[in-house]
Amino acid sequence: MSKEHTKENKLLSINLNENINLLKKQLSKSSDITFRKLHIGNQSGYLIFVNGLIDTNGIQVHALQQLMEYEGSSLSPEQIEEKIISISEISLVSTIEESIGNILDGNAIFLVEYLNKAFVLDAKSFETRSISEPETESSIRGPREGFNENLGTSLSLLRRKIRSKNLKVLNKKIGEETQTNVAIAYMEGIVNDDLVIEVEKRLDDINIDGILESGYIEELIEDNPSSPFPQIQTTERPDTVAANLLEGRVSIHVDGTPFALIVPVTFWQMLQASEDYYERFYISTFLRWIRLIFLFIALFLPALYIALTTFHHEMLPTNLIYSFAAAREAIPFPALVEALIMEISFEALREAGVRLPKTIGQAVSILGALVIGTAAVEAGIVSAPMVIVVSMTGIASFTIPRFTMAITIRLLRFPLMILASIFGLFGIVVGFVIISIHLMKLRSFGIPYLTPVSPLSVGELKDVFIRMPWWSMRNRPQHVVGGNLRREENNLAPEAKK
Known part of the structure; x- marks a missing residue:
């Protein structure tokens, strides 16, 4: 020393x-x-x-x-x-x-x-950003307040949602030089005590000079850092954190960032939005199916187009084959190169739209896509069907509520496109099997990533592909809760009360 x-x-x-x-x-x-x-x-x-x-x-x-x-x-x-x-x-x-x-x-x-x-x-007082609506998780119905960079303010917003003595907050300092304040929040009597101990242990094992954002901690405590899939949920919304705490999960809040971390997380959780629980159950179920369908479109559509136009013409209707052939007649590149040009250009435009000032960023990204797409078709660099495919893929990726999951899907479609260009539909099937095996092996703080589908728990499927009405979801998720399993008493369905 x-x-x-x-x-x-x-x-x-x-x-x-x-x-x-x-x-x-x-x-x-x-x-x-x-x-x-x-x-x-x-x-x-x-x-x-x-x-x-x-x-x-x-x-x-x-x-x-x-x-x-x-x-x-x-x-x-x-x-x-x-x-x-x-x-x-x-x-x-x-x-x-x-x-x-x-x-x-x-x-x-x-x-x-x-x-x-x-x-x-204790006379702390410094300038902080006012409480405002989260820009990354906007919703049509629900609270419009979000966490800000002040840890005390963020925890107070959480306390406003859960006015219970069972809401516990543990404080830590992480970072040799930054000494960043970090808080762990959980519901005593609901959470699994082993989960709290595991979260504390992983945070205590962090040995780094500084923590400037919750992303540092996320990467240092997740189960499989090499996986492209997010194993920790990030959110700016106090209502999202409160709902997860009431289901037995643990949240981690970092001073200096509005993004809280929630553990453990499942794959299906990343496809759910907070307003799923504020709208009527059949509307929420419809929206979930839309997201699932467009998740597959975002992941597989470019690869399917490449496979069908390169290897499997017989699977397309005759008129459609003639249409594709006429559109691609003057294109000097194979379907894979054509797709890569458009996909990479689309990603670059999307990134430029994010980095530019808000007043012009959205306009530049939309106009840029229209102008470049039209010019590329007229110049004979790409075909019109490919522009449609890439546009549909981009729109589909926007339907995924969580940015971390959406960007993972955007990245995975590139290796699938390469597999499709080499092996056709067989390559897409191989890619899908590899992704499925990886998802089944993945864990989030010890919880299987595909829970409750794999391993199957029929009782917990009420809040996966569909969202059952609140009066039928009486129990908390069994795979995560460690204490009081009961969410509500035996409330009758509305029609049964008449």
């Missing part, structure tokens, strides 16, 4: 100057850190804080002014806590390391002569 690290762990001394010298040495070359010297009665003291991270008016009114007006002969910790400083939250620390940690965390530290303790004054 280095000398510097030893000093950081040193206990505070009753000698005020010694403590201040140690703190100034550790926090040297930091012009934003203020050391404010005070005289309190016959004793000296220091108030230390980071400019911009604390409420200076609150410190002035509830600490500085009261300390400087004190006229007693000596100070004790009890007097400071109970009679002088009126800030709501005060705690004591006894080491240099704890003092530095609290200063950098946005608290003010008060040191006084002849006391070997430091007072931590």
Whole structure:
């Protein structure tokens, strides 16, 4: 252990100057850190804080002014806590390391002569983004509020949804240099205790210099980091987190990002939107089937087009064959190259639309696709049917509610296109089998990824391909819940109550 690290762990001394010298040495070359010297009665003291991270008016009114007006002969910790400083939250620390940690965390530290303790004054106050509707998870019906970058605000939004003493929050700091605040939320009595222990263990095993976004943690704690499929759900919506906690899952919140992580997750969960549970059940069921159908279109349509036009002409109607042949007559490239040109161009336009300012990004992506597609057909680089196929594929990928799953499907269609160009429909079948085997082997915090379809649990299929009405879904998912299985009492169907 280095000398510097030893000093950081040193206990505070009753000698005020010694403590201040140690703190100034550790926090040297930091012009934003203020050391404010005070005289309190016959004793000296220091108030230390980071400019911009604390409420200076609150410190002035509830600490500085009261300390400087004190006229007693000596100070004790009890007097400071109970009679002088009126800030709501005060705690004591006894080491240099704890003092530095609290200063950098946005608290003010008060040191006084002849006391070997430091007072931590919770007066955090810094600019944050206001609560707004999540842009990545917009919905027609449902709450319009989303998490923001402030961990305290995000947890308060969660508390507003679940006003229960069983909602528990555990705090951790991760990142050697960033010391990022991370919170684990779960419902006691519903969650499986082993899941909470496993989440804590994986977070404790993280050894990295900094955590700047929840994506760092996601990649470091998932079961199979090499898989293209997301094994952790990300969301900006407090209602989505609350619903998952009530089903026995665990959420991880990271200071500095609005995206919370939910574990464990299944494949089917990634195809569900929050408003599925706010609309009537038959509407939600219809929308789920639309998503499933277009999931297969997004994954297989370009590969099917390549296979049919290259190897399996006999499977198409005669008129359609003539139409495709006429459209491709002047095209100098094989179907695979044609598809790759259009798919990569489409992905580039989509990425450009995201990166450009919002006022012009959407217009550029739409107009760019129209102009490039039309020009490419007129120039004889690609055929009109291929433009239609790529457009349908792009639209289909937008129906997938979770961005992480949508981009996985977008990536997987490229190897399927290559397999189709070499082996035809047989290559597509081989690709589908490989993807299916991978999905069946995949785990999310020990839970099979295709649960409850594989392994099959008939009772839990009420919320997979269809969404049964609330009065029929009386139990929580058995594969994840560890405590109270019952979601509701034996409510009768509406028509049975008449």
